[in-house]
Amino acid sequence: MHIGTEKTATSTLQKFLFVNKIELLKYGCIYTTSLGKYNNRSLPVCAYASARRDDYTKNRNINSDEALIEHQESLVASLAKELREAVDDLGPNLTAIFSSEHIQSRLVSIDEVQSLHDLLKGLGFTTIKIVIYLRRPADIANSLYSTSIRSGGVLCAPPLPGDGYWDRICNHELTLKKYASVFGAGNIIPRIFDANEFVGESIEFDFLSVIGVGEPACFQPVERENESFSSVSLAVLREVNEKIPRWIGGRLNPCRGGLSDYFKADPELPKYTMMAQRYTEYDKHYTASDEWVRLNFFPERDVLFSRRVPVYRESCITLLERKRVAKFISRVWKLQQKELLIMRAVRRRLRRIRKTSVGCDSVAVSLMVRINRIIYFCKKSSRGPKPYKGNAGIVYSMLGSPAVTPAYQSLVEIAEPRIDQWLFRLFEKDESPFRNEYFEAEVAYIKDTMTNIWCAKQAELIEVYSEIFNLTGRDFRFLERF
Structure with missing residues (x-):
């Protein structure tokens, strides 16, 4: 054992x-x-x-x-x-x-x-x-x-x-x-x-x-x-945890989902070490x-463990910058995760109705009304250049229709330029006195994490919406045109 x-x-x-x-x-x-x-x-x-x-x-x-x-x-x-x-x-x-x-x-x-x-x-x-x-x-x-x-x-x-x-x-x-x-x-x-x-x-x-x-x-x-994990990955995730806690009222937070899974170990960055x-x-x-x-x-040993103290490395990203990154990730995640939970519930209901073949048309009509409202909100939020008021501007400008091309690489091509722009604005003031040889690697890690989160959630939404439209027998192409 x-x-x-x-x-x-x-x-x-x-x-x-x-x-x-x-x-x-x-x-x-x-x-x-x-x-x-x-x-x-x-x-x-x-x-x-x-x-x-x-x-x-x-x-x-x-x-x-x-x-x-x-x-x-x-x-x-x-x-x-x-x-x-x-x-x-x-x-x-x-x-x-x-x-x-x-x-x-x-x-x-x-x-x-x-x-x-x-x-x-x-x-x-x-x-x-x-x-x-x-x-x-x-x-x-x-x-x-x-x-x-x-x-x-x-x-x-x-x-x-x-x-x-x-x-x-x-x-x-x-x-x-x-x-x-x-x-x-x-x-x-x-x-x-x-x-x-x-x-x-x-x-x-x-x-x-x-x-x-x-x-x-x-x-x-x-x-x-x-x-x-590296210092920057744990520092950012910790800030995200405060905004999207794992537990709410003694129960698992349904909006959290598998959020932590998108934060990965990066071999290019030194491992986290406490002080x-x-x-x-x-x-x-x-x-x-x-x-x-x-x-x-172990009487044959002189000492049980080595007492060597590893070198402590602080993240190059300041606390304020980490909080801004965490705020961005949290907003994107909450918006998409909540919508995903709602549409998954709709999909489950449609599956049950499809099995009984009763009431599908009325559900389809009400569903289409809801989806058109979502599209209108996304379209209105992303129309034209917007000022960057906190993180809301970039979040809403990225929240286009879930029906953009299902190809994951296409999603990456949509997300990366906007995330690059957002990060440039974040780091252009160079507020940290701790910039070192790992700074670029830490920024690249943040960029990859943010891109993966947005693209993965968008891909999940696309999958759910696609099945919903198949279940309702509606034409999915009008969303693709948008």
Whole structure:
């Protein structure tokens, strides 16, 4: 059972195990998927105390103890079925592989860890080994900050060491003691998260060597997952998160959608690094914990982790410039995402009506009225040169009809010149004293992100409008003429 920790290439390892699950069967191993396709995220949920609530339960509208217990019973039944089928195929001496970093980070008490142990024993497992990769706490905090922003967070920097959830992941002494007390110290296999110390310089092959399975050449490699973001990407996304929060009133914000997915890692830019002072604070806070781990599990090492502090690099884009970029992105996204949600609802209704063949003409007429109003608004907003009042001018001038050519490259050709013009106006004053060799790369990253967001949402709108017109039997060409 691979339990993490978080920010130790867990997504890459899980994808590797899933992609190679057929090869693993040759060695009598099954990588379970009933509790999650790649990440067995639902496995720790099976051991939650009945009163536990977190993002998992919130996303699934599990709001009562009874609802959580019912959900847990369903999960356990699915896992039991998968294991029975595996035993029928491979025999009783199979090895099941579980992987989820949330086992370590979400099971907060020894009682919950004990519940997980009892669950696995109840399913018939006789021997349970725990594999955990340990990373320098300061590096974990640095990487966790990136994840928090991509998940909709608005923190300006990683919190001070000792903060609740972050401490649970960074305090390796506490983790190892907790799992050793339940599963037995002899069943705990800690590994140092360092590519230079991995077998084959790969966490995938290192894990295979730990469980004693196969030759690396027999397994299909996978691409790295969750590459590190740059300072500018996190800074802009953080500002966008404030304008389009992930949660509203305890529920997922429908207008947010997959916004974070459009912010990508850029190999041309240096990775985000928190300030040297915060690195030092984390190293100092977890010195005793790291030393306990070294003495009990790695006595041959002089130190558990390197204490080298990476170079801190501030973004070349000022705070005011980032706020303006975030305002632009947020306006474009909200306008298009709201319209997309509305038209998807219309499309669903039309699909249902089409199945029954009742009332399609009246719906089509009312729909045409609505679409013509949208077109009129877009046409009126984009007619002639407009002054740049904040961001509204460029936003509305770009919001032409969704029925412009469906070719994505054509959308890019429409968007890029206008975004170039907007960025030129933004940066022409050269307000930042931090302009350096990365400035042009950061501006290019912002431009690509803004272009991709606008074009992707326009392409989605085109697809929805096209199907709507097909469902209503109306001629789509009049929109193309506009």
